[in-house]
Amino acid sequence: MGAGSSTVGITGCGHSIYLKKSDRTLFSFLAEAARDALASAGLTRDDIDGLAVCSFELPPDNAVTLGEQFGLSLSWAYLGTAGGAGPVASVANSIRAVESGQAKAVLCIAGDNYDVSGHYRLMDRFNKALINYGVPHGFGGANGLFAMIQRKHMETYGTTRAQLGRLAVDMRANARANPAALLHGAMSLDDYLDARVIADPLRLFDCVLPCQGAEAVVVTTLDRAPPGKGVRALAARERHNHPVGELTPLRGGWELFRDALYADAGMGPADMQFVQAYDDYPIMVAIQLEDLGFCPKGEVGRLFDANSFTWQGSLPVNTGGGQLSCGQSGAGGGMIGLVEAVRQLRHEGGERQIANVSRGLVSGYGMVGYGHGLSTSAIILERLP
Amino acid sequence: MTPAYPQPGVDLDNARFIIAWRERGRLVLQRCRGCGAMIFYPRTMCPGCWSPDLAWVEASGRGVVVSYALVHRPNHESFNGEVPIILAEIALAEGPMMIARIIANNPATIRTGLSVKLVSDVGRYPLPTFTT
Numbered sequence: 001m002g003a004g005s006s007t008v009g010i011t012g013c014g015h016s017i018y019l020k021k022s023d024r025t026l027f028s029f030l031a032e033a034a035r036d037a038l039a040s041a042g043l044t045r046d047d048i049d050g051l052a053v054c055s056f057e058l059p060p061d062n063a064v065t066l067g068e069q070f071g072l073s074l075s076w077a078y079l080g081t082a083g084g085a086g087p088v089a090s091v092a093n094s095i096r097a098v099e100s101g102q103a104k105a106v107l108c109i110a111g112d113n114y115d116v117s118g119h120y121r122l123m124d125r126f127n128k129a130l131i132n133y134g135v136p137h138g139f140g141g142a143n144g145l146f147a148m149i150q151r152k153h154m155e156t157y158g159t160t161r162a163q164l165g166r167l168a169v170d171m172r173a174n175a176r177a178n179p180a181a182l183l184h185g186a187m188s189l190d191d192y193l194d195a196r197v198i199a200d201p202l203r204l205f206d207c208v209l210p211c212q213g214a215e216a217v218v219v220t221t222l223d224r225a226p227p228g229k230g231v232r233a234l235a236a237r238e239r240h241n242h243p244v245g246e247l248t249p250l251r252g253g254w255e256l257f258r259d260a261l262y263a264d265a266g267m268g269p270a271d272m273q274f275v276q277a278y279d280d281y282p283i284m285v286a287i288q289l290e291d292l293g294f295c296p297k298g299e300v301g302r303l304f305d306a307n308s309f310t311w312q313g314s315l316p317v318n319t320g321g322g323q324l325s326c327g328q329s330g331a332g333g334g335m336i337g338l339v340e341a342v343r344q345l346r347h348e349g350g351e352r353q354i355a356n357v358s359r360g361l362v363s364g365y366g367m368v369g370y371g372h373g374l375s376t377s378a379i380i381l382e383r384l385p
Numbered sequence: 386m387t388p389a390y391p392q393p394g395v396d397l398d399n400a401r402f403i404i405a406w407r408e409r410g411r412l413v414l415q416r417c418r419g420c421g422a423m424i425f426y427p428r429t430m431c432p433g434c435w436s437p438d439l440a441w442v443e444a445s446g447r448g449v450v451v452s453y454a455l456v457h458r459p460n461h462e463s464f465n466g467e468v469p470i471i472l473a474e475i476a477l478a479e480g481p482m483m484i485a486r487i488i489a490n491n492p493a494t495i496r497t498g499l500s501v502k503l504v505s506d507v508g509r510y511p512l513p514t515f516t517t
Contacts, residue, residue, distance in 0.1 A: 120460050124391070132393040133426045136511035137472060137486040138464035140456035144472045145484075147454030152474075155452070155497055200455035200469065245432065247482045248452055248474050370426060371474070371484055 002235070003264040008098045009232035010091065010381070011225035012041025012218035013342040018182050018327045019212045021115045026057050027069055029111045029329070033214035034070065041218035042226045043105060048072055050103025050219075052090040054080030054110040054331040056122055076103035080331065084278050084366025085238060085375035086110070087215070087335035092236035092379060094219040104220065111214025112330020119210035122330075129370035140199050142280065142368050143207055147199035149248045149372060150283040154201065156250065157298035161201065163305060164282040165192040167317065168205050168324060170309035171279065175321025177311065177352035182211055182327040206281050211327030215335035217342060222384060230384035231345045234359070235264035238377040240367070247371030252284075254291035254363065254376050262293070265380040269293040272380075273357045274344060275315065276337030278365035279322040284373070288363050289317075292378065311352040319344060319352055331366075338362045338379070345383040358383045388463045390511045399427040401441045410507035412444040414479055425481035446503035448475040448515065451482065455492050471495055475515060487515045 014036025016029045030053070038044065051074050053063045061069070063077035076097045080086030087110040094106035114122070123141035125131060130139075139145065153159050169189050175181035187205065195204035222230040237260065239253035262268045269292060277285045286300040294315070295303040309317040320326060320340040323333040341362045343349055364377035395403050405413040415424040419436025430437045455469035464470055471487040473495070488504055489495060494517065501515040 124460055128394070129426055132399060133512060134484060135391045135460060136393050137484070137514075138390070138456065138459040138461060138467070138470040139472050139484070140454065140458060140470060141460045143458065144454045144456045144460075144470070147456070148452040148472065148474050148484075151454065151497070152452040197455070197457050197469075199457060199472075202454070245482075247484060 002237070004233040004235050005095050005099055006232065007221055008095045008219065009222045009230055010217050010342050011220050011222065011230055012037045012043065013339045014040050014216045015180065015339055016111065016214045018180060018329060020182060020209070022212060024113065024212065026055065026111070026113045029113055029212055029214040030055070030066070030109050031070065033111060033216035034107055034109055037107065037216035037218050041220070043218060045071065047105050048107045049074055050076035050094060050097055050106030052078035052080065052094050052106055052108040054086040054090055054334060055112050056330045057112045076106065080110070082238065082240060082367050082375035082377065083331065083373065084280065084334035085364035085377040086331060086366065088236065088338055088362055088364035088377040088379050089238045091217060091219060091338060092233065092238070095233055098219055098221065106219040107216060108219060109214060109216040110335035111332035113212040114210035114330050116210055126368060133370060143199040143202055145248065145368065145371055146281045146283065147202045149250070150201050150281065152248055153250050153283055153286070157301065159286065159301040161193060162189065163301040164286060165189045166304045167282050167285060167309055168192050170313060171318050171322045172325050173310045174319050174352060175325030178320045178326065181321045181325045182209060183325045202281065205324070208280055208323045208328035208333065211329055213327065213329030213332050215332045215339045217339060225384065229346045231342050231381050232384060234266070234380040234382050235261045236377070236379040237261050238375070241374045249372060250287060251291055251297070252287060252365060252373065252376045254288060254378055258291065258293050261378055261380065271359065272361045273316070274319055274341070274354060274360035275317050276319070276341045276360065276362045277317060278334060278337065278363055279318055279324050280328070280333065280365070284365055285317065288365065292361065292363060311349070311354050316354055319349065319354065334364045334366055341381050345381055387466060390463045391461050392511050398429045402427045406513050407508060410503065410505065412446050412503060412513045413441045414444050414481060415439040416442045423480045425477065425483050445478045448477040448483070448501055450495065450497055450499045450501060451476050452497060453487070453495055475501060485513055485515055486510065487517070489517055
């Protein structure tokens with residue numbers, strides 16, 4: 001998207017309940033999040049003429065047939081293709097669609113209905129390269145791939161599990177102030193370090209809990225926002241398949257657009273009052289923080305030693321607990337941070353509200369290919385004065 | 386009875402690679418006649434220069450471990466009796482990187498930088514698999 005918009009932004013946010021397992025349909029979770037977001041925006045179904053959806057389990061349906069399910073007449077429809085980086089990108093594209101007159105108000109939804117075995121089935125048919133050259137090795141789904149990335153980061157830069165654990169523990173503390181989180185039991189650093197091995201060096205609390213749920217926001221002209229509830233995008237960027245040809249890189253693509261992102265926003269990492277980072281694994285939050293300029297490459301261990309990441313901390317990260325504690329609702333995992341950011345900027349954070357917060361960064365990541373996530377995205381959001 | 390390993394799909398782009406392994410226990414790679422690049426995984430054109438003129442060459446079957454995971458929760462039940470699955474990123478002697486399984490009696494002996502070679506039992510594993 002590049003530079004942000006002064007006239008179009010996010011005017012509502014919502015989510016569905018998160019469940020570990022149920023018979024409910026995917027449509028029911030997407031619909032629940034959609035109704036919640038519309039109510040938050042003060043709009044009704046008839047106001048919506050644009051629809052953007054990100055969902056792994058949606059096929060054979062798509063944005064248009066979801067519109068039929070929901071009874072929407074649409075002038076603009078968008079189907080995300082970038083996995084967990086898709087929802088942030090979908091919002092940036094929706095802002096442009098409203099600016100250019102293709103739609104007046106866009107509903108952006110992301111969600112899925114997984115349980116643990118459902119997620120392994122997803123990874124077994126994720127794309128041709130993994131089907132042909134990963135699955136027959138018993139690769140262990142995303143866990144096997146990200147274990148190799150984490151080991152490489154640990155061996156290259158000296159990053160330790162205890163440093164990554166500081167982040168995981170603080171994110172769990174955030175979840176304990178979020179009634180919607182599926183995992184809100186107390187977790188100590190020892191709990192994190194001693195948990196059952198999933199794919200060494202990854203242990204249980206490095207891995208997300210696949211679940212059912214959905215997240216949604218409404219994008220329209222900011223003059224339609226309820227008073228004090230508008231959130232504008234100062235800048236947004238995306239990048240796919242970088243670095244070309246590397247299997248388990250220690251960078252994702254954010255580093256290519258970070259300078260342009262901050263230049264468009266007119267501010268830098270030190271100005272961000274929170275980061276909602278894509279947390280499929282703590283190591284990927286670490287890599288995002290490096291690539292997005294919160295510390296030099298390889299020095300995230302020291303950043304972790306020197307900071308706290310709770311909503312009251314020196315660098316608030318994933319103030320709702322993130323996917324690691326809320327559960328990963330498939331592609332909804334790429335929107336949970338965005339919705340939490342909007343909630344914080346509307347000062348609707350409840351028990352975990354950051355005081356006087358006015359701006360922050362949301363980062364997306366996903367679409368695992370032959371070795372690593374191919375897609376990255378980021379958006380800088382600011383509360384309307 | 387343990388179910389069979391999941392098998393790779395075979396198509397016109399990758400058949401030479403799959404069949405060389407399955408029938409002869411050998412690793413073959415694509416070499417681009419346009420730019421000379423060695424390529425893995427098999428493509429329909431060179432991802433470096435987009436030449437569709439690709440030759441198949443037999444590789445040495447040797448490489449070095451770049452990183453690895455010890456997978457205790459595999460994706461498919463056929464692997465459950467063989468955990469931990471040693472999954473590794475391997476720098477092949479010919480240049481390309483490959484994600485492949487390593488067979489070792491003691492997974493604790495696996496290290497980054499370790500030299501590995503193809504296993505010798507033909508037909509057992511679905512894809513080129515390495516040992517120390």
